[in-house]
Amino acid sequence: MALYRLGMDGGDRRLMKCIITLYQPCHLSTNQKPRTILSILTSKARHLNARYEQFLERKFPNFYTLYSTFMKGFRMVLLDGKEVHVIKKNMISQGLKYYQLPYREMEKLRQFRRDIIKAAPVMIISIPPFANYFVFVLMYFFPRQMLIRHFWTPKQQQEFLEIYHSMREEVYEDVLESLQIATSKVSEEPLHNNMVQLFTQVQNGVHPQLVDIEAIKAAFSGPPLCMTELDIPQMKALSRVMFLTPHLPGFFLKRRLRSHILEIWHLDTSLLQLGVDELTDEEVKRACYIRGLNSAHLGTEACRRWLSCWIQLSRDLEGKTLLYTY
Known part of the structure; x- marks a missing residue:
């Protein structure tokens, strides 16, 4: 009625209703937040x-x-x-x-x-x-x-692991030769004979048994094969086997070797608690490769058996007998 008293015609009244509607308070849901400039730019990018x-x-x-x-x-x-x-x-x-x-x-x-x-x-x-x-x-x-491996294609990963293992294999002969030289200095006859027999088997391509390795572990707890008795060429060879740089002074070579071996030993101890069977196939192969086995051409079950033997040997070792045994 007030609109009629102001003398508005029908068109004016419709215009006024639109204005009133536009200025009514809006009840927006709190869940529908307007898009920020950052989210818009992110979406565009x-x-x-x-x-x-x-x-x-x-x-x-x-x-x-x-x-x-x-x-x-x-x-x-x-x-x-x-x-x-x-x-x-x-x-x-x-x-x-x-x-x-x-x-x-x-x-x-x-x-x-x-x-x-x-x-x-x-x-x-x-x-x-x-x-x-x-x-x-x-x-x-x-x-x-x-x-690093994150930036390799699957084909490159397989190819490069083969290359790295071949580089590791090149040093095995030097390591075995240094072991044979050290064996001549072992005075205890039964221990000396066991070492000679084991090295002969390895040279002939026979994979050593766990009991054969355990029979000679006492040789690594003191001279001539304990850590303090190693010379620079021996430490360089062992560093290359473990994918550590050999281009360091003797003190740092010895320190890195000790640190790396203890690190693997702690991993073995933790893996013993977890159980080899709990690892995925990929984890088993990676664990074997880290410990010196080229697992690329072996089945998963063969890798599990090898890793189980490794863990069993590691369990019976002490810190001072670790280096050459690993």
């Missing part, structure tokens, strides 16, 4: 990246393989970093030492540390804008030397 990858895959398939491998590897490194951060946070909160961790967490820390040491130069290079293209050049020409 993902869309452009997807378009870019499709373009590379269509026009430059070889380069796309490198690009996708690099991006996947970078994400895997970040994921490993998050897992390691959680493990270390739990170690601090629970007051745990490295050797008190479960097997998988201990192995994660060990492998991540080795990966980061090798990958750090490449990751630093890739930080500046467009520098990641230089990393692609390194991936193409020096993938084994410059990159």
Whole structure:
């Protein structure tokens, strides 16, 4: 009635109703938040990246393989970093030492540390804008030397593990020769005879039995085969067997060898508690490879049997008898 008193016609009244409707309070759900600028930019970036990858895959398939491998590897490194951060946070909160961790967490820390040491130069290079293209050049020409396993294709992983094991095999003869020289210095006749017999079997291609190795472990608890008696060539050879750099002074070589062997021993102790049967097929093969067995051409069950024998031997060893036995 007030509208009629103001003398408004039908068109004016309709206009006024629209204005009143527009200015009525809106009751929006609290669950429907407006998209922020950051989320919009992120969505656009993902869309452009997807378009870019499709373009590379269509026009430059070889380069796309490198690009996708690099991006996947970078994400895997970040994921490993998050897992390691959680493990270390739990170690601090629970007051745990490295050797008190479960097997998988201990192995994660060990492998991540080795990966980061090798990958750090490449990751630093890739930080500046467009520098990641230089990393692609390194991936193409020096993938084994410059990159870690996260940035290898499945074919490269198998190929490079074979290369690394062949490099390890080249040193076995030197290690065995140094053992034979040291055997001549063992005064105890039964122990000396057992060592000579075992080395002869190995030279003839016979795989040693667990009981044969346990029979000579006393020789490594003192001269001439204990850690303090090793010379520089022996430590260099053992370092190459264990994928450690041999290009260090004698003191650091000895320190690294001791640290690495104790690390593997702690892993063995933790694995003994977990049980070899609890490992996945991939974990079993990786564990065998780390301990010196080329597991690429062996079945999973054969690897499990070998690893079980290794764990049994490791259980009966003491810290001072570890080095050459491993």
